[in-house]
Amino acid sequence: MLRCRELVYLVTGGEPAAVPLRRRVAVRVHLLMCGHCRAYVRSLERLRILARALWRGIPAADPERLARLRDSLHDEPWPRLDG
């Protein structure tokens, strides 16, 4: 069973292509069950969105443009957890 700490190391590493399929599935399953880890993954996603927004000059207080930016992130390393 995947532990929270392990998951955090995997997702912070940010290179899922380098992670075996079995582990990637384990990440997904773990995220279904663990709210803390979901919050952690979201915080990493938000960091990427913020970083791109910052460097593209989008003010963080512009939620619509940020939402569009979020949707345009085609290379998101870990599964989105909107549902």
Next chain:
Amino acid sequence: MAESQVLWRAARAAGLGEADAEEVVQETLLVFLRRFDDFDRSASLRTWLYGILRNKIRELRRAGAREQAMADVESALDARFDSTGRWIRPPRRPDAALALDQAGDWLNECLKRLPERYRFAFFLREAEGRGTGEVCKILGVTANNLGVILFRARAALRECLEAKGIHGSSDATL
């Protein structure tokens, strides 16, 4: 030049090791060469050089402290889990409204705490979306090194933003 000997001794006296002393003296001389025209000839050259040296030593120490902080990122992360790998200190819930207004400024502040190569690696990979192979080439590091650099940069930035109250919510717009 004799002044460089004097500067080197001063840097050593300030507690720097040989390699660091050499680096700050070199940097000081470069500033001297670049800004020689600004030098007020009626003032003491040595005092001017000492002033530059002091700034360079301060910069080096700040960079050293930033590097050290990055080496501690893993232990800070580990401290959030118990011995079985479960959360002791889970991600904090943010104040979403506040976060939206300030998030950009805060990220900027957090980025300033990173050593330069961490910031650059993070920028190339996350903001520019460049491939790892390309980033390795640009920075002149191995894939393993880059992995460590990016891991630490993300963990440090995430932690820094969380401390400012941004991360963890399930429903914020960001």
